[in-house]
Each structure stands twice: as C-alpha cells, then as structure tokens.
Amino acid sequence: MDVRLEGEQILYETPDDDMRSFSDVQESAPEETPNPNIEQRSLAPEAAFEVFMGKRFDPLAGSARSAADRVGLFQADAGKAPTVGSNPSSVLESPLERLTRLKLEVAQLTDDLKAISAAKRQDDGKTDGPATEEAPSDVWKGIRQEAEAVFQQLQEVATTPEFKPLLEDSDANAADGVLTVQGELSRKLVKEVQKITQSQSSATADDPAAPSVSYELLYHPAVAAAGRAASSGASRPELSDLEKRLAKLEAALGADAVGETAPESVGKNVQPLVQRVQQLEQGALGLADERRLRQLDAEAARARSSLQALEQQRTSKAAVDAEHLKRVQGVFEKMQQWEAMAADLPVLAARLRILQDLHTQSADFAQRLHQLEAGSEGVTHLLKNDEALLKKVEEGMVENMKKIEQNVKFVDEKIASVLNK
Template sequence: MADPKYANLPGIDTQPDVYETNDLAEDDQQRELAELSSESVEKLSINTKEAFNKFQDKMLLSGQVDFSDRISQARRTGYVAPKKEYEILEDGYQDKETPVQRFQRLQHEIRDLGQEVDKLQKTAKEESSGVGVSPATLMQDISVLQQQLYGLHLEKILGNESVIEAADPQGSLPKKLFNQLDAFKKEAGQPSTPPKKGTQETKDGHVTYELYYRPEQNKFTQVSKGAELEQRLNGLEAMLGQDPQKLASLTADSSSKSLMESVSQLQARVAILDVGQVDHIEARIQGLLQRLDQVSEKKSAVEDAGKDSKISALYEMVQKWDSIADTLPKVVDRLQALKDLHEQALQFSQALSQLDIAQQQLTSSMGSQDTLLKQLKESFAANLASIQANCESLESRMKGVKK
C-alpha cells in the first residue's frame, strides 16, 4: 500500500496500473479496401500452373545487362537468359523440330565447335582448355560426332530435296515454284480429263499462289543489312584511319560544292569509263609512256656522263696517291724514330720558357732594388748635409762661448 503522506500531493497519479488491454472488436480489424477500377488498367486472368510450368528451370543473368540496342548479329537488348535446350524454331513456336531441322542444327553446332577448337588449337600451344581437355582430344570427339551424324543417312531416308529445303527454305522456294509451273504447263498441254471427286478445277487454267509475309524475316533482313553497313564503315575507318590528308583527298571535290555539283562531277567521271573514251585514253597513255621512256633514257645518259666524270676524277686522285703510298711507310718510320727527339725538344723548350720567366722576375726585382738604392743614397746625402749644418752651428756657438 502506498505511503499515505504522498496521497494529497499535486501531480501524483492515483489511477490503478494497467498492464494488459482488451482485444479490438472484429469490425475494427477487418477493413475492406476499395478495388481500383479504371479503364486504362487491363486486368488479365493468369493461370498460375501454366506460368509456373513455363518459367520453371529458367534463369536470368543480371550481371550482363545491355540495353544499347546496337546493330549486330547477336541480340544486345535487355537481360541475358541462358537456354538449356536449343532449337532452330523461335521461342513460343507451337510445332516441334522436324528430324531434318534437328539434323541441320546439330550439324551447324558441330561445325561451329570445330572452328572454335581449331582457333584454340592454333593460339594455345601447351595450355589446356577451360574444360580440362586438350584441343586435339576435342577435335577427335568432334570427328566422331560428325561420323555419327553422317551414319544416320538422313538424305537416303527423307530424300535430297527435303534436306536441301530444310537447309535453305528461302533459296529452295524459287526452284519449287518453277517445278510446279513446269508440271502445270505439261498438264495444260495434255487433253482435258474430267475432274475427280474431291478436287476443284482451276478457273480459266490459272494457278493461284498464296504469299505470306513474315515481319520477323523482314526485320532480320534489315538488321543484317545494317550489320553489313556497319562492317563496311568499320572497314573504311580502318583503311582511312585518322590521317587528315586522306580525309582531305576524299572530301576535296565535295567540300566546296553542292550535292548536285558533286553528283554531276561523279557522272562525268563515270562517263570517262565509256569504251570509246577508254580506248582514246589508253592511246594517249601509251604515247605518254613512250615520251616518259625517252625522257628516262636521256636522263640516264646525262647521269651516266656525270658519273663517268666523277669516276675519272677519283681515278686521278688514286693515281696521285700511289706515288705517295710508296714513301708513306718510310715517313712513318722516321717519325717514330724522331719521337724521342721531339719529346726532348719539347722538354727543353719548356725549360727555356721557365728560365725566361725566372729571368724576367729577376730583372724586375733588380729594378726595384735600384730604385731603393737611389732613395737610400738621397736620404744619406740629406742626412749628411743636415749633420754638417748642425756641426757648423755648434762650432759657432762654441766659439761664441769661449769669447
């Protein structure tokens, strides 16, 4: 029980302590949110089982994301989703691969693998590949796979035409169309026969074909053209480089002209390539080549004359040096014999120069001594005169004292 002396103090809470509250009512806990209803939002009914089966065992790599959408053979948009099963058909295609399509796909993959292993075998001499197998072993395995594919004899089973059609369906369409037209012409030349049951007779002897347009094929063609254009531009950039002289030579004709003038100039250049113009230009070039040959012959004759004069001058110099070359060893021997004498003469000349310097120093010192001697004589004479004067004055004083 609380102390009664604190009961009437202000600011004291006298209410009982509560440590647990009651639960809220059911109406307060369940709140129904209003559903969003808008015409711009489309509600789709998705089957969870189908979605689970479709995206089961699928992966999405977020480390190699590229949204640049550049033109190239490989797709460079979005995320990278690796596949576990590769087929010729597109994703989402309902039909399965035919045996011919599967054969072509395997043959193409084995060919690509062989090219990659061949490059690896050329670059890596002793290093092993990423899977720990040497390139030679991989090439043997690839040859075994190719033999297994050839052992299926798919051409004998399905026929050459089916294999060619599966390999190049777009290229085989014209041939197939021409074969059908030839067959129709032969049937048209034969006498008419009553139509069989279950067949429809063509109207006025015409053949009707249905052409289907594939947007993905057109898109692939456009992308391939863009890739080819990009490859050609890269080739031009690699050929021209960053040299401003080459770029200036290419843009010299069109830099200061309009588009029509540039086109007209190109047309004039193309017109020069006509047969008559080419023959005329060839004749002029032949005449120019003959003149160039004559000029080169005259130039060679002049150069030969100059070379002959230089050679004759060199020959005369060599003739002069022949007489000198005979006496040159004797001169060398004499110089070697006189080497000691020349060294002694050099030492004697050095000693003479030192003596000359000493003599000059002595003469200068003698001159200074002469001047000092003259000054000493003059000082002695002056002192003697002063002494005599002092003596005379002293004698005169002595005489005066005696008197």
C-alpha cells in the first residue's frame, strides 16, 4: 500500500507469502547514513509483542470530538452500530447490524485484495497491460472472487422474503449511518496521518539528523486473546485442562514424589510443560501393553457377565441367599482395601526405583575398586620400568661424556704436537 503525501512516498510492508521479502525491500531502499544515537539491533518478535501487547495508540485523543467517534466505542445496547471488524461474540448485535457489518468487512476485504493484486502485478513488471488483466495463477484473484461470492450470498440473504422480518430495524437508516460514521472516521484518520507526516517532514527538513524510532510488530489473535483474558482476570480453561491432564498422567505413571519434589532437587529436573506432557504420554503408551490390555478386557468381560448374571438372579428371586450376600460383602471389602492401597502405589514404586539404583551402585562398587587397584599396579610397574630406563640412559650419558673428553684431549695433543713441529 502506497500513500503519497506532498511528494513523499511511504511504503508499508506486510509479511505476505507472495509479496517481496524484507531483504529485497532493504536492497531496493536507498542507503541511509547510520545515526549513532539509534541502537541498531534486531528484536525478537515475541519480546516486542510482549512489550506492546494490550497497548493502543490513539492519534485523535487530543482533538475535540465525542466519545462515540472513536473506533471500537460503539455499544450495541445504546442502539448504535458496532465497529467494523469487531468481535461479534463480544457485542450484542441485531441481525441487521451483523449483516451490515459483514457486508462492510467483505467490501473492505475485496478492496484490499484488489490493491494487493495490483501491487503484485506491479512488482512482477505487468504495469504495461490493462488494469483488468490478471495472471490465471494469481492467488489474490481467487481470494477476491471468493470474497465477491460471499458478498453475493449476503445480498441474497438480505433479499430473502422469510428473513426480512428478522432484518427489520426501528432505524431504517442504520446501514447508511454505519457507512457515514465509517467514512467520517476514515477521513479523520487520513487527516491525522497527514498532520503527523507534515510535522515529521518539517522536523526532518529543519534538523536532518533528528532521531527517530521504528518498530515492527507481529500480531497473533490467539496470543492477544489470552493476554486480554489474563489482564481482565478471566480464567484460562486451556491451562487448567492441561494441568489436570498432567496430574492424571503423573498419577497413572507414578511420579517420583520423593526424588522430584524434594526441596534440594527443585530446579534440577525442570522441563518445558509440553515436553513433560509428551514424555508422560510416551510412558503411558509404553505401559499400555497389548497383551495386558487383552487380559484386562477378558477379565472385564467375565466380570460384566457375572454382574449381569447376578442382576438377573436378583431380579428373578425375591430373597437372596445369606451366603451370596456374604460373598458380595467380601468382594466389596477387598475392593475397598485395594482402592486405599492404589493411592500409595506410585510412592511405593518410586521408592523401589530408588532402592534399585542404590543396589546397582553398591554391586558395581567392588568391581570398580578392583579395576582401580589393577590400574594403580600397572602404573606402578610402568614407573619402575621408566626409572630403570632412566638409570641406563644416565650411565650411557656418563660413558659418552668420558669418551668425548678423551677424544678432545687427544685432539688437543695432536694440535700441540703439530704446532711444536
């Protein structure tokens, strides 16, 4: 999207797949002299989004206008139209207001797609042909056709006779009012942008080295919704469900309640939540043996058949035998006993694993000690051999020195005899 104000061109780039990359834009942009007052470094999108999440910039805050002129301040309960692009779930809209909002959004989407398609053709060097020519493989053309089809469906819904009573409104000019308000807001926004651009251009002309700050933000709807929910004090069901799921998996696998939750071990086994959940799921899949599951299924089938038989006997007979009642009572008591022990099984399994590690270490200690003793004996033997070799070398050096001295004396005597002659 190009906005030309007083001969100055400002280019706003959006991270689209079919648009040029940021590196291409940097290569085509003119070189700028580095300013020492500006810190040139890259900022992670997540960190920038956390800093600016939930904050809004309102350039019209200082101007004299009513509160109803601000974008996003329309209230459906006051009889006014909602803001175009607002969340329908957060605003109580009437059918007519919703239809009007959808029409405006589809119209805006069509205009944006036309502008993007034109910019794409201009980047591909197709500006010489007519404006209506488009490549068959143009993605934006297909999206724009879908938007026009949606707009046509909305027109058909508006003209359907059975929907007309639902779309009636006390104010016949509600749609025109929405268009008028949006037009006024757009004109005010353009005026404020022109004022800001003029002030920036005048400041740059007066002082070319005036400092400036540029920000590049990435917006994610899911993260923004989670941030708004957290700031408003709302509950987060995703996190609670994930925590419940993690607790169930830990209880089923038998988490190390002694080794992993002790105060001295806090922070040693810290892992990301998603990684921890994946590990627990893998452990659960490992414990789910197919043969064991078949045995449990067979036992459950037998128990189910026996329970059905007992139910038939109970319904067929008016009185139940005392021995049968005693058996049922015994089975029930056993089930209660096992149910009480089931809660202690994870702790027992954790302690058994700790004892297994201790036994393994104690069994390997003697073998390691023997290995160390054998290694020390080998080192001692090598040192003795080295000492003997050093003695031999020392003796050889002494003999060599004696021979060298004798040879030097002999040479000196020869030289003296030659000189005397």
